[in-house]
Structure formats: structure tokens, C-alpha cells
Amino acid sequence: MNRISLLCLLLPFLIASCGSSESRSTEGLKEDTIPVKLLALSPHSSGQEVRTSGVFTTDNEAIVSFKNGGVINRVYVKEGDAVKAGQLLATLNPTEVDASVMQAKLSEEKAKRDFKRAQQLYKDSVVTLEQFQNAETALRIAQEQLRSANYNLNQTEIRASASGFVLRRLVNDGQVVGPGTAVLQLNKTGGSDWQLKVGVSDKQWAAISLGDSAIVTSDVINKAIPAIVYKKSEGIDPSSGVFTIMLKLTSGSDGLKIGAGMFAQAIIRSKQQTEGWQIPYDAILDGDAGKAFVFITDDGKTAKRIEISVDAVQQDKVLVSAGLENARSLIISGSAYLTDGSPIKVVD
Template sequence: MSKRIILSGIVAAIAMLGLSCSNTQEGNNSIQDDIIPVKLQALEQGSSGSTIKASGAFTTDDETVLSFKTGGVINRMLVKEGDPVTRGQLLATLNLTEVNAGAEQAVLAKEKAERDYQRAYRLYKDSVATLEQMQNARTALDVARQQLKAASFNKNYSEIRAAASGYVLQRFANEGQVVGPGTPVLQVNGAGSSNWLVKVGVSDKQWASIRKGDPATVQSDALPGQQLPAQVYKKSEGIDPSSGTFIIQLRLSSSAPSAVASGMFARAEIRPRRKTAGTWAIPYDALLDGDAGKGYVFVSNDGKTAQRKEVRIGDIRRDKVLITGGLENCRYLIISGSPYLNDGSRIKVK
């Protein structure tokens, strides 16, 4: 009787052992099958990945406000707003009655100074005049010559000529109007040379990330469907008091279409190429549980195992998140399948 009981116990134990092994094998098979498919993205440290959007207006780098060197009455205005002009073209003149009178006075003063000097020189040779008297006469002659030169210069600049081929943007005065020296009369640009720029305003943070030569694209409602390639040409070194922004000048990489005019509204997208050490731009969907400047992501170094990492959030944009720490020494970022992962989960790259 006791032998039967012992034999039955041994058989039961063997059966339980076999069942246990079977369950273990099934569990192992289940673990083997629990591999989560994911998508990976290589982490590139130092790329901000940001695009700066700004608005502004078309302009040229040679817009000039023209005026007369001397004051007087405007005699002729030969152009109107919108007129094309060529380099050296006469645009406006003053009434030269007063200017010519001043120039003639300078000529007469020079002739008198020459006579006085010749007389003083002969008297000095005859020991009648002193050396000082002769020298004073020579100085008076030099002064008269310089005054004549100044009068001739003012006469030449009593007319306005175009400095470059372009268009008349504004006309500030009319014929018969009295203007003083330097009073704005005309504003012209050099659009005839296709030197078109787009001036946009950006914030101080955006200004700091932009460098000369960064690529950009320009669009306008007047040019539907067109994207004009451009690049950063200049950066202002001070804030614009009228707009409260920093001005960035974008130069078009190719000739502007004929539909472009000075002052036309434009939208620009600037892509800074500056690399910022210790930053990563990651897709928004890859960030988990973002809160108070920190969040979590899943990374992988071998493409087979997922690791949960806490990261510091620098900035959140529409489709990207700027990470400023936590991804050091990580090779790949998991950008798909993160909600199904745990720290140490096995993964399979799609």
C-alpha cells in the first residue's frame, strides 16, 4: 500500500514538473513575441531645426532722398511719382537768378584780389610796400579763389540728377515752391538694377540666432504660388524705434519679377544654419508627459531595447520641441510607438 502511494506521488511530481516546464516555455514564447514595432530617428546634437517667420516690405538698398545743395525757388520739376529714371537724368532745377548772382560776385572778387596782389607785389619790389602788405594781398587772392570754387560748386548742385537707374518713389515739392538747403524734394531707388531687398522685423531672440548668409524664402500676395529664394544680407545692430523690432535685410537670390514694387508687403521664412551646442530638435509626438520644463522620451542605442530618458525642454513650437539636455550619448530617438513602451522594452524597427 505504501509503495503505491509513493509511486503515485512520484508520477504526480513528474507531471507537475512537466506542466511547469511547459508553462515556462509558453511564457518565454510570449516574451519573445512581445516585441514592439517602433520608428527611430537619429539624434543630431546642435541642430535647432527652427524656421523663423517674419513679415516686411520690398525695398532696395539704394533708396535715396534727393535735395538741393542750396536753397531757393524750384524752377522745374521734370518727373512725377512712378516715372522711370536713368542714371544722370536731370530731375529738377532751381531758379538760378540768385545763384548766378552769387557766382558772378565771386568772379569779380577774384579779379579784384588778383589786381590788388599784383599792385602789392610791384610796390614790394620797389621797397614801397612792406612784406606783410604783400603777403596779406596774396592771402586775400587765395580766399577769393576758394570762394569762387564754392560758388561754382553750389551752382552745379542747384539741380538734381538721378544717381542710378530706377523709379521715382515720392515727390515732396512742386514748381514755384521755396525750399531750403537739404529739404527733401524727391525719393528715388535703383530698382532698375534689380537690387531688391526685403526688410523684415524679428525679436531679439530670433535676431541672435540669425547669421549673415542664412537661406530664406520670400512670398507675396501679389505673386501667388511663387517662392523667391533669398538670403540674409544685413542685420541691424540696434532696435528700430518705430516698430520695436530688429531689422533683417534679405537679398533676393535672383531677379525679382516685374510685379514687385517698393513697399509691397512680403512674408519671409528664414532658416538659421547656426548650430547650438547641447540642443536637439525632436518631433512633438516623441515627447511624453511634458510639464514645467521637463518631459520624457524613449531612446535606443542598439536599435533593440528602449530606454526611458528625462529631458529638459527649451522651447515648444508648432511641430517641434527644442530639448536642451538629457539626450547626451543617445544615438536614436523613438518617434513612433512610445505610448506602448516601458523602460527596457524590446523593440523592432519598422
């Protein structure tokens, strides 16, 4: 009887305790609901910005070499040296070419003697007209061979065609080189024909057109310089594995201390319009190689994780080209605390 009375007394407390536990469980679920902010999505067309970097150069950059192969006798300059027009830069050992010139001279002298002899004999009607003409032809051939030998002798020297400086020295004294082997890389100085040589990916190359505007900046130059896309390579540079774009400085470069090889950054503004979405950079989760992940919501209650294609990053904005076609709202705040299917609460 006492046990029954005791159970009757404890029953209300047990019921209250269960209700309190259920209430705490409900509150715990409510606490798991993550507050987020949303951004309504709508596609629009915009010009792409390509951010890249490169080095300054000019349109007068050239690789010089010897016409004929041989042994390098001496290279008179080194990288960074300033050169003047007509200055001797490098020479080949002339021994072999000198011998060719001497042989050509001897052949010409013999041909002259043969021609004079044939001419006199033809006047005396001793030789035929054909024999006389053959002697005349042999003389002309010998003269042209001497002319060619003298030309090759002049090609044993490399002289600067214009004032400038040496960018690269590619051979050393005593080295054997073949015809056309690069010896020196030269760059003409003076004027305001500076260009920035930059590299871009194949996708960026396709979006850039001749005449597109650009802004060039450098740590050495304390101002932004306007430029235009001047040239586009038609193939990948084998040494760098990227496409080459040449940006020509249009104005404001006069008087600036720019040197060949100086590093600079550039922002190229493509005229080509692309359809996509601009979303805040903070909304992006982990990503790689043009792919990333974001959270969206269709009902305002549940987060959904999807993959997107990133076309470009522009300051604090990201240009998305695919992946948001069927999305209504993008979660732009609180993404770090979400997982796929997390309950959310929209806040202002």
C-alpha cells in the same frame, strides 16, 4: 399587523431601489472620465524658423537732397516715374546763390587789380615784400570763394545719378527746405540685385545670423525663391519699431517681374540650435504674447493644466522653450473638454 406586513413586503423593493441608484451614480462618474490621447515628451535641439514679411527693394536705394537750404523752385517728377541717368529732378530758387556768385566774382576782380598794383609797386620798391604777399594771398582767397560759390550754384539742381524710378516724393514746389532735407527717394533698376526688406522682433533678430538661408514667396511670383540673410540692422527702425533684416535673392530671380515695394513673405531658417519641445498645434489652449496653456498627465489618470513658453509656430507644430521640464506626457486629444484635475482615460 397589516402595516408591519406591508413594510416587510416593500423592504426588498426599497433596498433594490437604493442599489440601483448607487449603480447609476457610479456609472455617471465613469461617464465623466474623458478619453484622451497622450504624447511622450522628450526635449531635442532644432533650428528655428522665423516667418515674416516685407517689401522688395535694391541695394541702390537712396535719399537725395540739396546741399544748401532754400525755396524749392520745382520738382519735375512724381512717385512712380521712371528716370534716366543725368535727368533733372528738382531745382532750388537760385536768387540767393546767384547773388553769392556775383559777390564772389566782384571780390575776385578787385583782388586781381590789387595784386597787379602791388606787384608793380613791389618791382618799383614802393611796397614791401609783406604787402605784396598779402595782396597775392587775398587774390587766392577770392578765387577760392568764387569756386565755392559756383559749386553751391551747381547744387541748386538734383539730377539722377543712375537710371531707375522715384519711390517717394517728399517735398512740393515752393516749400522751404533746410540743408540735407530729404527731397526724393530713388531706386536704381536693372540687374538681379533684388532684396527683401523684412522686420523681426528682438528675440528673432538675436536668433538670426548672416548667411542663414531663407525662402521667399509672393502672390505675384508663382514660385519660391531661395535667399540668404545679407544684412542685419544694429538698431530698431524708429518708424516701424522692429529690427530690419535684408534678404538677398541668390538665384532664380532673373526674368521675374519684381518691383520695388512689392509685398512678399519669407521663411528664415536659423542655424542657431535651440533646446525645446515640438508639440502638435492642436494641443495648445488659449495663449497670448508667447505664453500658452496645455494639459499634461503624470499618472495617466488626472489632467493637469500648465503654462508654457512658445518660441515659434512652424506649420502644424509649436516649438516650446520652457514649461515642460517636469512633464512626462502631453495630452494631445480631448483637451477642449478638460479642466485642471479632470479624470482621464488613455486611449490609443
